[in-house]
Amino acid sequence: xxxxxxxxxxxxxxxxxxxxxxxxxxxxxxxxxxxxxxxxxxxxxxxxxxxxxxxxxxxxxxxxxxxxxxxxxxxxxxxxxxxxxxxxxxxxxxxxxxxxxxxxxxxxxxxxxxxxxxxxxxxxxxxxxxxxxxxxxxxxxxxxxxxxxxxxxxxxxxxxxxxxxxxxxxxxxxxxxxxxxx
Amino acid sequence: xxxxxxxxxxxxxxxxxxxxxxxxxxxxxxxxxxxxxxxxxxxxxxxxxxxxxxxxxxxxxxxxxxxxxxxxxxxxxxxxxxxxxxxxxxxxxxxxxxxxxxxxxxxxxxxxxxxxxxxxxxxxxxxxxxxxxxxxxxxxxxxxxxxxxxxxxxxxxxxxxxxxxxxxxxxxxxxxxxxxxxxxxxxxxxxxxxxxxxxxxxxxxxxxxxxxxxxxxxxxxxxxxxxxxxxxxxxxxxxxxxxxxxxxxxxxxxxxxxxxxxxxxxxxxxxxxxxxxxxxxxxxxxxxxxxxxxxxxxxxxxxxxxxxxxxxxxxxxxxxxxxxxxxxxxxxxxxxxxxxxxxxxxxxxxxxxxxxxxxxxxxxxxxxxxxxxxxxxxxxxxxxxxxxxxxxxxxxxxxxxxxxxxxxxxxxxxxxxxxxxxxxxxxxxxxxxxxxxxxxxxxxxxxxxxxxxxxxxxxxxxxxxxxxxxxxxxxxxxxxxxxxxxxxxxxxxxxxxxxxxxxxxxxxxxxxxxxxxxxxxxxxxxxxxxxxxxxxxxxxxxxxxxxxxxxxxxxxxxxxx
Numbered sequence: 021x022x023x024x025x026x027x028x029x030x031x032x033x034x035x036x037x038x039x040x041x042x043x044x045x046x047x048x049x050x051x052x053x054x055x056x057x058x059x060x061x062x063x064x065x066x067x068x069x070x071x072x073x074x075x076x077x078x079x080x081x082x083x084x085x086x087x088x089x090x091x092x093x094x095x096x097x098x099x100x101x102x103x104x105x106x107x108x109x110x111x112x113x114x115x116x117x118x119x120x121x122x123x124x125x126x127x128x129x130x131x132x133x134x135x136x137x138x139x140x141x142x143x144x145x146x147x148x149x150x151x152x153x154x155x156x157x158x159x160x161x162x163x164x165x166x167x168x169x170x171x172x173x174x175x176x177x178x179x180x181x182x183x184x185x186x187x188x189x190x191x192x193x194x195x196x197x198x199x200x201x202x
Numbered sequence: 203x204x205x206x207x208x209x210x211x212x213x214x215x216x217x218x219x220x221x222x223x224x225x226x227x228x229x230x231x232x233x234x235x236x237x238x239x240x241x242x243x244x245x246x247x248x249x250x251x252x253x254x255x256x257x258x259x260x261x262x263x264x265x266x267x268x269x270x271x272x273x274x275x276x277x278x279x280x281x282x283x284x285x286x287x288x289x290x291x292x293x294x295x296x297x298x299x300x301x302x303x304x305x306x307x308x309x310x311x312x313x314x315x316x317x318x319x320x321x322x323x324x325x326x327x328x329x330x331x332x333x334x335x336x337x338x339x340x341x342x343x344x345x346x347x348x349x350x351x352x353x354x355x356x357x358x359x360x361x362x363x364x365x366x367x368x369x370x371x372x373x374x375x376x377x378x379x380x381x382x383x384x385x386x387x388x389x390x391x392x393x394x395x396x397x398x399x400x401x402x403x404x405x406x407x408x409x410x411x412x413x414x415x416x417x418x419x420x421x422x423x424x425x426x427x428x429x430x431x432x433x434x435x436x437x438x439x440x441x442x443x444x445x446x447x448x449x450x451x452x453x454x455x456x457x458x459x460x461x462x463x464x465x466x467x468x469x470x471x472x473x474x475x476x477x478x479x480x481x482x483x484x485x486x487x488x489x490x491x492x493x494x495x496x497x498x499x500x501x502x503x504x505x506x507x508x509x510x511x512x513x514x515x516x517x518x519x520x521x522x523x524x525x526x527x528x529x530x531x532x533x534x535x536x537x538x539x540x541x542x543x544x545x546x547x548x549x550x551x552x553x554x555x556x557x558x559x560x561x562x563x564x565x566x567x568x569x570x571x572x573x574x575x576x577x578x579x580x581x582x583x584x585x586x587x588x589x590x591x592x593x594x595x596x597x598x599x600x601x602x603x604x605x606x607x608x609x610x611x612x613x614x615x616x617x618x619x620x621x622x623x624x625x626x627x628x629x630x631x632x633x634x635x636x637x638x639x640x641x642x643x644x645x646x647x648x649x650x651x652x653x654x655x656x657x658x659x660x661x662x663x664x665x666x667x668x669x670x671x672x673x674x675x676x677x678x679x680x681x682x683x684x685x686x687x688x689x690x691x692x693x694x695x696x697x698x699x700x701x702x703x704x705x706x707x708x709x710x711x712x713x714x715x716x717x718x719x720x721x722x723x724x725x726x727x728x729x730x731x732x733x734x735x736x737x738x739x740x741x742x743x744x745x746x747x748x749x750x751x752x753x754x755x756x757x758x759x760x761x762x763x
Contacts, residue, residue, distance in 0.1 A: 029531065038368075045206050045370055052334075053206075054367040056310045057231055057636075062562060063731050064531030077441040079334075079367035082508040083521045099526040118734045120567065120726070122527040148745055 021163075022081040023070040024103045027092030028117045029063045032152030035177060036090070037068035039156055042173040043165040044072035054079035067100055090159050092151060093117050094128045097137060109162060110137040113155055138199060149181075150188045157192020161200045167193075207371045209364035212335040213302060214239035215373055216342025217272045220298070221380040222246055224264035226257040228606060229635035230276030231311040232365035233304035237274055238638075241647045245377065250638055250647045253577075253606040258283035258301070262290055265299040266391065268382035270346045274302040277318045278576060282607070284321065287355070291325040292401035293391050294353035294408075297382050298346030302358045304365050307481045308505040311362075311634075313557065313574065315503070317483035322357045322459040326405055328412050329357045329459035330421075331437035335369040341421065341456065346380075352408055352415075359458075361481055363438045363505065413460040421456035424469055431515075432473030434466065434497065436486060439479045439506045446511040458486055463493060470495045477515060481506050533562050535732040536703035536748025538629050538674040542598070543570040544728055544752070545680045551688065552595035554580040554587065556603050559634045560627055567729045571598070578607025584622050585615045594688050596623045601657060602632035602640045609660055615693050616665040623687045624695045626657055627674070629702040637705055661695045668694035675700060677755045709749030714740045718761035725753040725762065 023040060027033045037053050044051040049072035056067075069081045081103055089104040090111050091097030097112035104110055112132055118124045125131065129139055140158055145151055153174070160170055170193075171186055178185050207215065214236050217225065226249045227237040241248040251257035254275045264271035275283065280303045287301070303321070306312040322329035330345060332338035338360065345356045389397050416422060428449040435443045436455040443452060453469040455461065470476050470490075476497040478487035487499030500506075500514045512518040533540050543563035546553050547570035555561060555571040556579065564571045573583060584597035599608045604626050615622050632638040639645040644654040658669050668690060672683050680698070687694040711732075721738040732746035733753060742753070742762070754762040 028529065041206060041368060045204070050370055051206065052367055052369050054363060056362060057366055062531035062534060062559065063529075065529040076369075077445040078508050079363055079369075079438065079441065080507055082445075095526060095529070098524055099529075102521050102523050119527055119529060120532060120729055120731065124527075 021072055022086040023088045023090065023163075024067065024081055024086040024100060025070065025090045025092075026065070026067045026096045026100045028096060029066045031066070031092040032149075033066045033068055033092060036152045036156050037070050039173055039177045040070045040163065041072070042176055043163070043169050044070070046169050046173060047165050050074060050076050052076045052079045065096055065099060088159060088162060090155060092155060094132055094139075095119075095124060097132055098128065101135065110135065111155075111159055112137050112139055113142040113151065114139050115142055115151070140195075145188075150185065153185045153188045154192040157189040158196035160189070160193045161196045203373045203375050205371050205373050206368050207335050207339070208235060208366055208368045209332070209335050209338045209360055210235035210304075210366070211239050212339035212371055213274075213342045213358070213360070215371075216339040217300070217346075218243050218246065219374060219377050220343045220346040221270050221378045222272050222346070223269035223381075224261065224271040225249070225274065226251045226260045226271075227274040228252070228254045228257055228279055229602075229632050229638040230279050230304070231635055232306055232362040233274050233276045233279070233302065234635045234638070235365070236302060237647065238636075240272070248647045250640065252641060254279040254282040255285060258286045258290075261299060262286060265295045265297045266384065268297050268384050270298040270380050272300050272302065274304070276312065277303055277305040277316055278312060278314065280318055280321060282577070287321065288325050289393050289398075290355050291327050292393055292398055292405055294404075295349055295355060296384065297380065298349035299355045300342065300345045300349060300358055301355055302360065305359060305361045305482065307361050313576065315482055317485060318357070319359050319458060319485040320483070322359075323485075325357075326409050327355050327357055328352070328457060329359060330456060331359050331458050332364065332456065333437055333440040333454070334364065335367070335371045337421070337456070338364060339371050339373065350382075352412060354408055354412075359437070361438055367438075409460060413463065416457045416460050416462040417464045419457050419462065422462040422465055423454045423456070424465060425452045425454065426472065427451045429472065430474050432469060432476040433479055434469065434476060434486065434490065435479040437481060439481055442506050442508050442511055443479050446508045447515070455486060461486065461489055466490055466493070467495065470497065479506065479511060530565055531562060532565075532729055532731050533559065533568075534703050534748075535730055535746045536709065536750040538698065538700035538703065539563065539627050540568070540728055540730065540750070541674050541677055541680055541752050542625060542627060542698050543568040544756070545677060545684055546570045546596065546598075548681070549594075549684060549688075551684075552587070552593050554584045554595060554597045556580040556597075556599040556608075558600035558603055558627075560598065560600060567727045577603050578611055581608055581611030581622070581624055582614065584624070585611070585618065585620045588620065588622055596625055596684070596688065598625045598627060600633075601626060601628040601630065601642055602638075604657060605641050609664065612661055612664045612666060612693075612695070620693045621691050622693050623684070623690070624693070625684070626695060626697045628657055628697050628699040630699070631702050631705055633702040633704065637702065657697055666693055666695050668692060669697065670694070671697045671699055673700065674698040675750055675752065677752065703748050703750070711742060711744040711747035711749055712751070712754060712762050713742050713744065715761045715763050718759050720759055720761070722758065724756055724758055728752055728756060
């Protein structure tokens, strides 16, 4: 299974990749995760690949092969749509992080919906520090890991506010359930 | 023990289990986490050296003393350490010595994407390329044995996708201690011409033995499947080839210098068509062609991936991307570098820059750096530029970069009667690579207290008479100081000092008074990601704003409060 996670540097994309990967490892899959550090983290566009199966070779997801595209920002969702396979599932938060020196496409939300995205309303998340946990919870019904594996992985991956992260994850999971298990 | 580890962490664990006692490095993406991981082991003395040449020479000293030791750096770092490397190959080692070069195909965080495998060929030392974390871990452990067995330094070449990809690794977790005796042997270790000639003969004999070893090395592995398509590959590319062509026969090269020639010849005989797939240069491909074998090389520029391979071999189209405006990385909100570049842009100065976060000031709207080459180059290039061109110019260099290779430049400029204006951006850490300590911080790689060596003391000791220390958040002061020093007919150093915004607590955010804001866009010229246009007025995103007050200083209408 291939998951591509993207957004803007600072949104907790790498942590989400780590969380999904640890769940996959604890569920006895072979896992590979790939990301880029250094220059790419200074508010730029960020992408992480997570792949799990009985055996994984390439650390990166080939274009057009991702089962899930999970984006924390709408313009980035559009940028990395090329990774999603035809029948893949596309999810984006409704966050807009504008650009310094070019125009942000104003109608992006409708555009993403037309392209088949589920747009997740994140305006009610009080603290943006928890955006990634909520979004991970939202996508979690689509991933083959038990709830207790998710919760113990949160305890391993996060160093602070573990209980709060677990609660927000579970809220996201319920909201995701309503969309994907109806 | 089943662990989820990056390539960098795996190399650290492999080295730990191999019993290394010493490691030295200078931070550089994508190599940095190797030393950071090693610094957590109490059995290993780990050091951030001031630069890579120093690091390798220290590692050589550790090996000489009889312990196993590790050098790590990014690809361009090994250029700095190339001088000791070339003769180290002549002397050989005492305790096992491994050199890790983390190359950066596609230049994710580097100024070039040079292929450091050529160093192995040039220095005549064995070269290994693991393809994932598990193999990196196993190989690293083994390489210290080989280093001692063949009396040679070993080059372990990794790339960004190995360094920063995580895989499941089965760790043994058992460390074996090693310590050899130090015996004086100047014929082996003192490279005077008379001895070096004998060393050269031993080195060439060693190379012959390594050739035999490579042909019998189990990690150079042939996987026979279809006879129609054969792929010779190495490193991370093995994974792409394996995934793109499930039926292809593969010769996976793990020791890529000297090559397993017999295995290669045999492989080429047993398949109809052979491609050599590798990242960056056709290092293996060209050697195979020189053996007179008919192969096609797939390499050149940037990273390899499954799509690229399918395009090259099957002519399969790569899916088209949607045209989306770029989102390049920017200086963080509250970054102490922003003000200086805003002023340099205003003053229309020629700016010869250096390597660090501040290279982001090349891009608009700051658009204020003319030149970036390698660490330390800005100061030296300015020295000659100013002597030969009347254009007003300054050099800009960061604190860690100054300790790395700026000191010699200042010394040279004073000695050669330069009139340069050098601006040192002191954010009190090595920011770009993740906040490693340096000689100005008073901490070492293991977090222990050590002596602080202030930049101004060094600059003064180099003979600079005009040293100004400024607050980089005070635009008036920056402008006045820079304008004065640029006119001075003597060398001067301006130190702009304030801690990196990421290592201090976030300050209270500012906001825009919509009644006063005219939407004139002046504040946007600071390139701060916390300032955005909302309708025809400006808006400050309070969760991002770090209260640095620069926008307040540039706003002509006093609209930022």
